[in-house]
Amino acid sequence: MGVGVRRAGENDREQVVRLLDEAFQSDPVSSWVFPGAEYRRATHHRLMAAFTDAALAEGYVDITEDGSACALWLSVPAREEHEAAGEQIHPVEQVPAVEQGTAGAQDKDDFARIREAVDPDNERVELIGRLTAGIHPSGRAHEYLWMIGVAPDRQGEGLGSVLIGAVLDRCDREGLAAYLEASSARSKELYERLGFEFTGTALQLPDGPLMWPMWREPQPPQPHQPH
Numbered sequence: 709m710g711v712g713v714r715r716a717g718e719n720d721r722e723q724v725v726r727l728l729d730e731a732f733q734s735d736p737v738s739s740w741v742f743p744g745a746e747y748r749r750a751t752h753h754r755l756m757a758a759f760t761d762a763a764l765a766e767g768y769v770d771i772t773e774d775g776s777a778c779a780l781w782l783s784v785p786a787r788e789e790h791e792a793a794g795e796q797i798h799p800v801e802q803v804p805a806v807e808q809g810t811a812g813a814q815d816k817d818d819f820a821r822i823r824e825a826v827d828p829d830n831e832r833v834e835l836i837g838r839l840t841a842g843i844h845p846s847g848r849a850h851e852y853l854w855m856i857g858v859a860p861d862r863q864g865e866g867l868g869s870v871l872i873g874a875v876l877d878r879c880d881r882e883g884l885a886a887y888l889e890a891s892s893a894r895s896k897e898l899y900e901r902l903g904f905e906f907t908g909t910a911l912q913l914p915d916g917p918l919m920w921p922m923w924r925e926p927q928p929p930q931p932h933q934p935h
Contacts, residue, residue, distance in 0.1 A: 711773070711870045712774075713874055720769070721760060721761070725760050727775065727857050728756040730857075736916075737891040737913070740832065740915075741833060741836055754825070755827070759854060759855060763782065776858065777867040778871070779855070780853075780856070781875060782854055784846075784851070819838050839911055840889055843909070843911055850886055853887070856872065869901075880929070883926045889919045890920040896920045907920075
């Protein structure tokens with residue numbers, strides 16, 4: 709598929725936020741965090757902006773040349789010492805501190821700071837971070853596909869596979885694993901075709917949908933077929 713992919717920069721921020729906001733309006737997890745279509749349209753973009761800022765600062769964002777799809781990635785180092793101590797590491801902890809307008813906010817942890825910045829009265833903004841942190845593997849270095857979004861009118865064209873494939877090829881060359889949380893049964897099937905495997909225990913959001921943590925071991929190079 710002849711789709712160009714490039715690394716996004718700060719100048720692409722608004723385009724990435726808008727793309728993610730549009731792509732996830734009907735997503736089961738986004739619908740749980742921001743219930744109600746009108747409410748979601750008014751607030752969801754702020755969470756996408758927080759995630760985009762974190763990826764641009766601490767990870768990387770890939771975007772198709774035509775701006776129809778993007779992927780947010782974070783390179784997560786091995787944290788054996790934290791795992792041994794029973795601590796869970798999650799990339800949201802790398803989110804840069806945001807300006808706060810309430811007293812004492814500097815004492816809050818990263819999940820609470822995001823909630824304050826995005827939607828202070830919505831506890832699910834904070835809860836989704838805590839719950840996914842609780843299942844995030846921390847013992848091995850891996851590439852974390854935080855989010856991938858495709859414009860609604862371009863979904864089903866294979867753009868997501870193209871975006872992910874470039875990073876997975878590098879993972880295979882470098883012997884790196886990859887991890888993600890699928891937010892729908894449809895996306896879970898897509899990721900399985902790319903070599904991801906369900907870890908075996910789904911995350912049940914309170915009064916909400918399932919999320920499927922998925923892990924991919926680096927794949928050996930495919931042998932060349934004789935002509």
